[in-house]
């Protein structure tokens with residue numbers, strides 16, 4: 099995407115993530131991309147966040163619902179040889195402008211520039227998404243598997259959203275709920291709570307972060323059974339912990355899993371049957387050996403481990419060769 103041309107000026111679209119909105123969290127590349135742009139296009143609130151960086155530029159402000167319009171405007175100007183910064187809060191690729199922009203480009207027959215340097219260049223400039231910035235404000239809630247689900251049903255059918263909520267709750271992911279509530283969409287958060295309560299304990303920790311890193315920032319710790327009573331709005335991200343997440347001294351923490359292997363009370367020594375740098379005794383190999391030795395049927399194991407019976411039947415039917423060599427580096431990186 100970076101080939102150069104000595105013919106007419108080549109247009110460029112930069113999909114710029116602003117992070118949470120405060121300048122000290124704007125990346126150097128995001129700032130440079132805005133400086134490089136002839137035109138800056140964005141939702142009015144995002145334009146306001148970077149107003150002081152826009153002197154001398156054409157500025158196109160759009161309403162929140164006009165995402166495709168923003169992308170079309172960017173394409174038209176880039177076709178005319180302009181450099182356009184399309185700005186999003188957080189990251190442009192997380193419920194942001196990156197997807198709609200590529201949809202518009204592909205529909206118009208755009209292809210990535212070739213070696214001849216012809217064609218519109220597209221650059222995606224990453225920014226810290228709300229899931230990261232809200233997590234940073236409440237502690238370390240994402241230190242184990244997590245996912246994001248948007249409760250906005252403006253473009254997604256509710257059964258799709260409900261199915262994803264149910265699957266994530268069942269699978270014990272930490273979940274970040276984006277777009278949890280608006281003036282008109284008030285019931286979705288109650289339904290999300292209802293679905294989560296089918297799988298998680300009522301006292302599961304929940305953090306409700308409003309306007310992270312903005313002037314009206316507000317953080318509320320609550321629990322799953324009281325979630326729907328929290329002060330939730332358009333600019334709120336809701337973080338629901340997994341079954342191990344806890345809150346201590348005002349910090350929401352999801353353990354990484356070290357306690358499964360090491361005895362923290364006993365100088366951090368490995369527990370009986372566990373070894374540093376090796377999979378847990380209940381890791382894949384240990385578990386495969388255990389289910390074989392158990393003599394249980396696929397149906398019994400399926401119920402025990404909450405896994406599909408046909409998966410367990412297939413695993414039991416295969417020859418078992420435990421891994422002989424383990425990498426001591428496997429768990430070393432943080």
Ligand SMILES: C[S@@+](CC[C@H](N)C(=O)[O-])C[C@H]1O[C@@H](n2cnc3c(N)ncnc32)[C@H](O)[C@@H]1O
Pocket residue numbers: 118186187188189190191192193194226227228229232275276277278307308309310311312332333334335336
């Ligand atoms: C359309 S999505 C845009 C997400 C954005 N692209 C990102 O990466 O953070 C809007 C949702 O992001 C979340 N959000 C964005 N900025 C936020 C902030 N400063 N504080 C809390 N949540 C925020 C809220 O859930 C809001 O409803």
